[in-house]
Amino acid sequence: MTFNVKLLVYPKEEVLDSPGKAVAGSLLSLGYSSVKNVRIGRYIQLLINSDTAEEARQQVEKMCDDLLVNSLIEEFTIISVEA
Amino acid sequence: MTFNVKLLVYPKEEVLDSPGKAVAGSLLSLGYSSVKNVRIGRYIQLLINSDTAEEARQQVEKMCDDLLVNSLIEEFTIISVEA
């Protein structure tokens, strides 16, 4: 079966997020004065073959450890696993 | 009130997604033979002042048009608006 796994990877709270800050700055200068803060991360969609949703999730967690996430600066959340 | 708006921005289906292609190739060569496809986008979290959730959402949609999304090649989904 093929599963569609959706994943969010984002900078840890304490890590400086200059892209986020820059976007916040641009939004302010465009007149969006309501903006308090912006943080930017990655959204990754993976299509993987797997027997069960649980196994698909475990595989993706392992990929995160191995490649997709740098745990020094990033955290991740799997937001959905769909067949 | 302050709302936390979470947003996914991703390449359109038909647009060449070079990062996704490269990551898929790398996962395969790391032995994850179950990977069929990878697509990579951005995950943006915005903290904004607004009276209602609906207004917050509308503001973010406007920001997407103005700056956050390149409608030529990207699409977006607002996944949550929380107070």
Added chain:
Amino acid sequence: MMDYRLAGLRQEEYEEIKRVLGREPNENELRIMGVMWSEHCSYKSTKHLLRNFPTTGEKVILGPGENAGVVDAGNGWGAAFKVESHNHPSAVAPYQGAATGVGGIIRDVLALGARPAASMDGLFFGDPENRRTQTLSQGIVEGVGGYGNPVGVPTVGGKTVYDSCYTDNPLVNAFNLGLVRLDQLVSSKTARPGLRVLILGSKTGRDGIAGAAFASAELSDDTKSSRPSIQIGDPFTEKLLIEACLELRDKKLIVSMQDMGAAGITSSSSEIAAKSGVGMILHFDKVPLREEGMTPWEIALSESQERMLLIVEPEDYDEVAAVASKWGLDCTDIGETIPGDQYTILWNSEVVAQMPASLIGDRCPSIHWPSKRPGDLEKRWEFDLEDLPMPEDFNKAVLDLVTSPSLRSRRWIYEQYDQMVQANTVQGPGAPVSVIRIKETGRLIAMTMESDPWKCYLDPYRGGAETVARSIRALAVAGATPLGLTDCLNFPSPEKPEQYWELEEVVHGMSDCCKNLECPVVSGNVSLYNESSTQRILPTPVVGTVGVIDSPDHYLRSGTWQEGDHLFLVGA
């Protein structure tokens, strides 16, 4: 039956196609011809004008007609170079437009078997206070670097002009120069019957379909509707493509080669066929696709980036495929060359288009637009110093002048470009000429990019001549012998007689100067219709001139004076 006008053809063009074919063209053929005979691909408004340029000379190895011109740089080495516009795409999608402009010109030079060794970019931006200009200029500069840096080709110089006439129509002219050992030159004229036709590089998607036609029209106010025709670049793949092509060259596996730029597969394959004098049969159902459901004409005209068309000996296919796979690129056999002139596209073994190759590329009827000296030309020369207010504070006036957008430092631009990769940059941006060395011979190649739109507006003939003279002068001052030049003619619509006159005069001025200074034009590009409903650009010829310096000792660096030196003024 599709209306020929929908394909962008004019009636006489349609009649010509019908006459040559001896029948009505079908929809695929019409769409292909519409793009191939667009201004951008066919040069129909200018080809007779361009004949004025001197194109031969002692140092010319290959003149116009190839993917780039090649001049003799000494000791068996050649410099291949060309400049090309990417104006319309950059107006709509600044980052991607500029990036794919850089990628496209690099492939042009690569198609000759040369290693792309130096880039320059000519940028023309509108009123710097304008918000649109700010967004466009930032996006364009990021795009030039965003492609040039990863692909590993240094950007060693360029030209930047600000003028409000470019607010709606910014110009992006990309120049690239490659180095090649002359015995390793590859040509698009050397195909023979009985060879295989391969596509090397990325898969084909719907990007930039009919982009060439888009580049041949005025920008509509509703630019959003023209958006789908924009291509997306991937410099990472381009870098692999460069290395793969050069490895194939070294292994002598390429008989003929052509890059895929405007009008994609059709343009590249029909050009090879026409120039080499062979026919071709292509199986479009074999083209690797990125998207489902693409029709033959979409495949024919897709401008997906990072692809090359190769002609190889049948027995070499496996070796070619092995090199491609090492570099992680698709390499697909899509057809064969045959005797004769017929260019045939098959789809699941059925003929979906069949035309003489020579018809597609060469036979577009020229257009001679009416020409008229502008009625206000004398008025343009009226200028009275007395009309200018006397500055109250001269110190401030001088400071205002040197910090004005057109005179201030370009560092913010070129700092975003890798100027040194390949370790050959002797002089990068920030000096009148840019210089790289050829490691293998010890000689230096000097190059400049020049443009002077206001002079061309005030006096098109002399403006054109002065643009050329200035660039050659700069080379001479650095100690270089000019070898040849390339030019990009950026103009508004030729359909207005006074604008066409300016174009004619500029070309005459340029070619007379080239003749007098013995500097042949070896390649070039034309970009017309740079106007919107409310604005037209100034006549903007851009000239890239290349010279050789025999040894580093003969190179005169600028800015190396010392206190106590004498100052001379030389010239008339």
Added chain:
Amino acid sequence: MKACVVVFPGSNCDQDVVYALRHVVQATVETVWHKEKNLPANTDLVVLPGGYSYGDYLRTGAMAARSPIMDAIREYSEKGGLLLGICNGFQILTEAGLLPGVLLANKFLRFICSPCYLKVERNDTPFTLRYSKGQIVQFPIAHHEGLFYLPEEDLKVLEKNNQVVFRYASRDGEIAEQHNPNGALHHIAGITNEKGNILGLMPHPERASELLLGGDDGAVMWQSIKAWIKKEGVR
């Protein structure tokens, strides 16, 4: 001296390093494709060159750090072999965990190509022994992700272990924010591992190896390596 320059898909300074090594110190240089599993026998120096390995997609250096050749490189460096990562090579070394930290996007989020002054903090490493301590040298930088980052605690350890080899400085050796081109923490331009056999730096010594190209402060790094190998022999 036998050097080996690793080529990843998207590397673009590999040939520049090869050229510098051959011309400055007459090294024997081989290039090794990232898919290889072994390094050439008797390698004295491995260089991971600059460029955009795997297009810099995902995170700079992330995918290259997981390519097949890296196991052999890890083993080689554990035995004390000299390993140098320049620019993208430095990013690869941090992603591979061979050096601490990570390189984030420059503070102004722009690519910067520019000459830079560096202060040599240590001249007791194999890569810097021909420099003098505190010497100011000029190397160019050319990167988009060069902001060296480590969590505060780890940074303290790095400083305490004296692992910082190069810091951004002014021509006169002043260390201050305005001389730091990318916002790197503690103005760090290059670091070594605790053992001292691995160096990663953002600036490009190979682009400062010839006067014709504007300067030769970088040539001293190749000379240092050669001198060190001669003294210590192959490990």
